Amino acid sequence: MITATQQLESYLENFSEFEKLAAGHALPWLRNLRQDAFARFCEVGFPTTHDEDWRFTNVSAIAQTAFRLTCNRPVRLSQQELDPYRVPGVNCQLVFVNGNFARELSLLGKLPDGVKVSNLGGEISSNPEAIEPHLGRYLDIRRDAFCALNTAFGEDGAYVHIPRGTLVEEPIYLLFVSTANDAPSMSHPRNLIVAEEDSQATIVEDYVSLDGGAVFCNTVTELVAGDHTVLSHYMIEREHEEAFNISTLRIQQGRSANVVSHSVLLGGALVRNNVHPVLAGEGGECLINGLFIGNGHQHLDNYMLVEHASPRCGSRQFYNGILDGHAHGVFHGRIIVHKDAQKTDAKQTNRNLLLSDDAQIDTKPQLEIYADDVKCTHGATIGQIEGDALFYLRSRGIDEVSARKLLLFAFASECLDRMKQGPVRRHVEELINRCLFQMANSAPGASTGIRRDDTGRNWEEIG
Amino acid sequence: MSLLEIKNLHVKVDNHEILKGIDLKVNAGEVHSIMGPNGSGKSTLAQVLARRETYAVSAGEVSYNGRDLLAMKPEEAACEGIFMAFQYPVEIPGISNAYFLRSALNAIRKYRGLDEIDAIDFLPLFREKLKLLDMDEKLMNRSVNEGFSGGEKKRNEILQMAVLEPKLSILDETDSGLDIDALRIVAQGVDAMRNPERAIIVVTHYQRLLNYIVPDFVHVLLDGRIVRSGGPELALELEEKGYGSMEAEARHATPA
Ligand SMILES: Nc1ncnc2c1ncn2[C@@H]1O[C@H](COP(=O)(O)OP(=O)(O)O)[C@@H](O)[C@H]1O
Ligand SMILES: [Mg+2]
Numbered sequence: 001m002i003t004a005t006q007q008l009e010s011y012l013e014n015f016s017e018f019e020k021l022a023a024g025h026a027l028p029w030l031r032n033l034r035q036d037a038f039a040r041f042c043e044v045g046f047p048t049t050h051d052e053d054w055r056f057t058n059v060s061a062i063a064q065t066a067f068r069l070t071c072n073r074p075v076r077l078s079q080q081e082l083d084p085y086r087v088p089g090v091n092c093q094l095v096f097v098n099g100n101f102a103r104e105l106s107l108l109g110k111l112p113d114g115v116k117v118s119n120l121g122g123e124i125s126s127n128p129e130a131i132e133p134h135l136g137r138y139l140d141i142r143r144d145a146f147c148a149l150n151t152a153f154g155e156d157g158a159y160v161h162i163p164r165g166t167l168v169e170e171p172i173y174l175l176f177v178s179t180a181n182d183a184p185s186m187s188h189p190r191n192l193i194v195a196e197e198d199s200q201a202t203i204v205e206d207y208v209s210l211d212g213g214a215v216f217c218n219t220v221t222e223l224v225a226g227d228h229t230v231l232s233h234y235m236i237e238r239e240h241e242e243a244f245n246i247s248t249l250r251i252q253q254g255r256s257a258n259v260v261s262h263s264v265l266l267g268g269a270l271v272r273n274n275v276h277p278v279l280a281g282e283g284g285e286c287l288i289n290g291l292f293i294g295n296g297h298q299h300l301d302n303y304m305l306v307e308h309a310s311p312r313c314g315s316r317q318f319y320n321g322i323l324d325g326h327a328h329g330v331f332h333g334r335i336i337v338h339k340d341a342q343k344t345d346a347k348q349t350n351r352n353l354l355l356s357d358d359a360q361i362d363t364k365p366q367l368e369i370y371a372d373d374v375k376c377t378h379g380a381t382i383g384q385i386e387g388d389a390l391f392y393l394r395s396r397g398i399d400e401v402s403a404r405k406l407l408l409f410a411f412a413s414e415c416l417d418r419m420k421q422g423p424v425r426r427h428v429e430e431l432i433n434r435c436l437f438q439m440a441n442s443a444p445g446a447s448t449g450i451r452r453d454d455t456g457r458n459w460e461e462i463g
Numbered sequence: 464m465s466l467l468e469i470k471n472l473h474v475k476v477d478n479h480e481i482l483k484g485i486d487l488k489v490n491a492g493e494v495h496s497i498m499g500p501n502g503s504g505k506s507t508l509a510q511v512l513a514r515r516e517t518y519a520v521s522a523g524e525v526s527y528n529g530r531d532l533l534a535m536k537p538e539e540a541a542c543e544g545i546f547m548a549f550q551y552p553v554e555i556p557g558i559s560n561a562y563f564l565r566s567a568l569n570a571i572r573k574y575r576g577l578d579e580i581d582a583i584d585f586l587p588l589f590r591e592k593l594k595l596l597d598m599d600e601k602l603m604n605r606s607v608n609e610g611f612s613g614g615e616k617k618r619n620e621i622l623q624m625a626v627l628e629p630k631l632s633i634l635d636e637t638d639s640g641l642d643i644d645a646l647r648i649v650a651q652g653v654d655a656m657r658n659p660e661r662a663i664i665v666v667t668h669y670q671r672l673l674n675y676i677v678p679d680f681v682h683v684l685l686d687g688r689i690v691r692s693g694g695p696e697l698a699l700e701l702e703e704k705g706y707g708s709m710e711a712e713a714r715h716a717t718p719a
C-alpha cells in the first residue's frame with residue numbers, strides 16, 4: 001500500500017519517462033494534450049466515494065497499487081498463447097498486448113476499399129493530420145480522472161476510419177491482452193473510431209488477461225458516428241480475478257445516426273464501464289444494452305451518461321445483472337436532456353438477479369431534464385431465481401443445476417437477443433454459457449440441498 | 464404391489480397442518496379422482512407427490528413403484544415416471560416451449576439410459592402430439608406458457624404429459640377454466656394415455672371432466688382428510704348434493 005503522495009510520485013515518474021518516448025512526443029498539440037491531462041489528473045487524483053459519480057465504487061485498490069507502464073519492457077506472446085481467446089469466424093482481428101499493438105499476432109482480413117484499420121500509435125506518427133481533429137476532442141478529461149489519465153498516457157490502441165457510404169460487414173475485432181509479468185502493470189489503450197456519413201460497421205473490444213497478477217487496464221474509446229451511420233460496438237470484459245478495468249466509451253452521434261452499444265462484463269476484480277453517448281444531431285438513436293455477471297468478490301459498475309443534445313432523439317438502456325457470492329453490481333444510469341432536445345424519448349431499465357444473500361446491487365437512475373416536451377421512463381427490479389419456475393423445470397425431469405442454468409441463461413438472453421446474429425454473438429453466447437454453467441454448479445442449493453425456493457416471488461419495482 | 468401407496472400422510476405449511484392423515488392406494492391401470500372444495504388440500508397433495516420441497520411432510524409414508532417417494536427430488540420423481548399437471552402452469556420467459564420439452568424428454572431418457580433425441584428427430588413426435596391436442600405449432604417457439612391463454616396453458620400441460628409418457632400422472636384441476644371444446648380435447652389427450660401400465664389421478668373440483676375420463680375410484684377430500692371413497696357414482700352424488708352434506712357427515716364421523 002502506498003500513500004497519496006507516493007502514488008502521485010509513482011505516476012509522475014511513469015509520466016516523465018513515458019512522455020519523452022511516446023508516439024507523437026514531438027507533436028506540440030499532442031504533447032500539450034498529454035501534459036494538460038496529466039496536470040488535471042494530478043490536480044484531482046483518483047475519485048473517492050464522496051464523488052457522486054463514484055458513490056458505489058471504491059477505487060482505492062487501484063490508487064494504492066504502484067502500477068508501472070510496460071511499454072519500455074515489451075511482452076512477446078506466441079500465437080498459441082492467444083489461441084484460446086480468439087473468436088472463430090472473424091477475419092479482422094487486431095491484438096494489443098498491454099496496450100501496444102502486436103502486429104505479428106494480428107489478422108487484417110479483407111476490408112472494403114478505403115477502410116482503414118490500424119493502430120493509433122502508428123497513425124499518430126505517419127498520419128497525424130487525420131488524428132488531430134478527433135483525438136481528445138469529445139472526451140471530457142475534466143469530468144473523469146481516469147479519462148485524464150488515459151489521455152496523459154494514451155499512445156496506442158486501434159484506429160478505424162470508415163469512409164463515407166461504406167458498409168463494413170465483417171466485424172472489426174480488437175483483442176486487448178493484459179499480462180502482469182513480474183510487477184503490477186498498467187496500460188491505457190486509446191481507440192479512435194471515425195465513421196463518416198452513411199457508413200456502417202461493427203467494432204468489438206474484448207479484454208482478457210493472461211496468467212495472474214495485478215493488472216490495471218484503463219481504456220478510452222472515442223467513437224465518432226457521422227450523420228446516418230449505423231454502428232454497433234461491443235465491450236467484452238473477461239479478465240481474471242486480479243484485474244482492474246476502467247473503460248470509457250464516448251460516442252459522438254450525428255444526425256439520424258443509429259448506434260448500439262453492447263457491454264458484457266463477466267470478468268475482472270473491479271470493473272467500471274462508462275458509456276457516454278452524446279446525441280448531438282437530430283433524430284439519432286442509441287441503444288445501450290448491457291449484461292453483467294459477477295461472482296466471488298467481483299465489483300462490476302455500469303455507468304451511463306446519455307446526453308440528449310438535439311431534438312427527436314431516442315435512447316434505450318437495458319441492463320441485466322446476475323450476481324452471486326459477494327459480488328457487487330452497480331447500475332448508474334444518468335440521462336441529461338438539454339434545453340433544445342425537445343421530443344426526446346429516453347428509457348432505462350435495469351433488472352437484477354441476486355443469487356446469494358451477500359451479493360449486492362446498487363441501482364440508481366438520475367434524470368436531469370431541461371426541455372419540456374420529453375418522454376423519460378426508468379425502472380429497476382431486483383429478484384432471485386423464481387422458486388416456482390425452478391420447480392416447474394425440475395418437475396419435468398431437468399436436474400437442479402441444469403434448471404438453474406436454463407433460468408439464468410433465459411435471463412441473460414434478454415440481452416443476447418438484442419445482438420445481431422453472427423460470430424460475435426456466438427462468441428458472447430459461448431462466454432455467457434461458460435460463466436453461467438459455473439454459477440449454476442456452485443449455486444447454494446445445488447450441492448448442499450439448502451433451498452432458496454420461493455424467495456423470488458416479489459419483484460421490487462423501484463421507480 | 465400398488466404403483467402408489469400413501470400411508471397416513473401429514474403435511475404442514477408454515478406450521479399449519481394441511482393434510483391430516485391421507486391413505487390412498489393406486490394400482491397401475493387405474494384412474495382415480497380426488498374431489499374436494501377449494502382449500503381442502505388437493506393441490507398440496509399433488510405437489511407433495513411431485514416432490515415440491517416447500518411442503519414439509521410431518522408424518523406418514525409414500526411408496527412409489529416400491530421406492531420411498533419422499534426421499535426423491537422432483538427431477539428424480541419425474542424421471543421415475545411421475546408427472547403432475549400444474550393447476551397454475553408457470554410462465555418462463557426466455558426458454559422456448561420446444562427447447563424446454565426436448566430438454567425434459569432428454570433428461571428423462573438419459574436417466575433411463577437411452578440416447579438423447581436431437582431437434583430433428585424430436586419434431587415428428589412433437590407434431591403428432593400437437594395434433595392430438597389441437598395446438599398451434601407456433602406456440603412451440605414461444606417462451607414456456609408466456610402469454611398463453613388459460614386454455615393453452617392447460618393443453619400445454621397435457622402436451623408435456625403426452626410427450627413424456629409418465630407412469631403416474633396427477634392432473635391438478637386441469638379442467639378448471641376450460642370451455643367445453645377444450646375440455647373435450649384435453650380429456651381425449653388424457654384418455655389416449657390410459658393403459659394397463661399407467662395410472663392417473665384426476666384432481667378436480669367439478670364432476671364434468673369425469674364424464675369424459677371415467678374414473679375407477681372417486682375420493683372426497685375434505686379439510687385434509689379423505690372422508691369418502693367410492694366408484695364413479697360418488698362423483699354424481701357430489702354433484703347433486705354438494706360438498707355441504709358430506710362436510711356434515713364428516714363432522715359427524717370424526718368429531719374435532
Ligand atoms: N404455500 C402455502 N402457504 C400457506 N398456505 C398454503 C400454501 N399452500 C396451500 N396453503 C393452504 O393450504 C390449504 C390447502 O390448499 P390447497 O392444497 O391449494 O387446496 P386445494 O387445491 O384443495 O384448493 C389452503 O387453506 C391454503 O390456503
Ligand atoms: Mg388446488
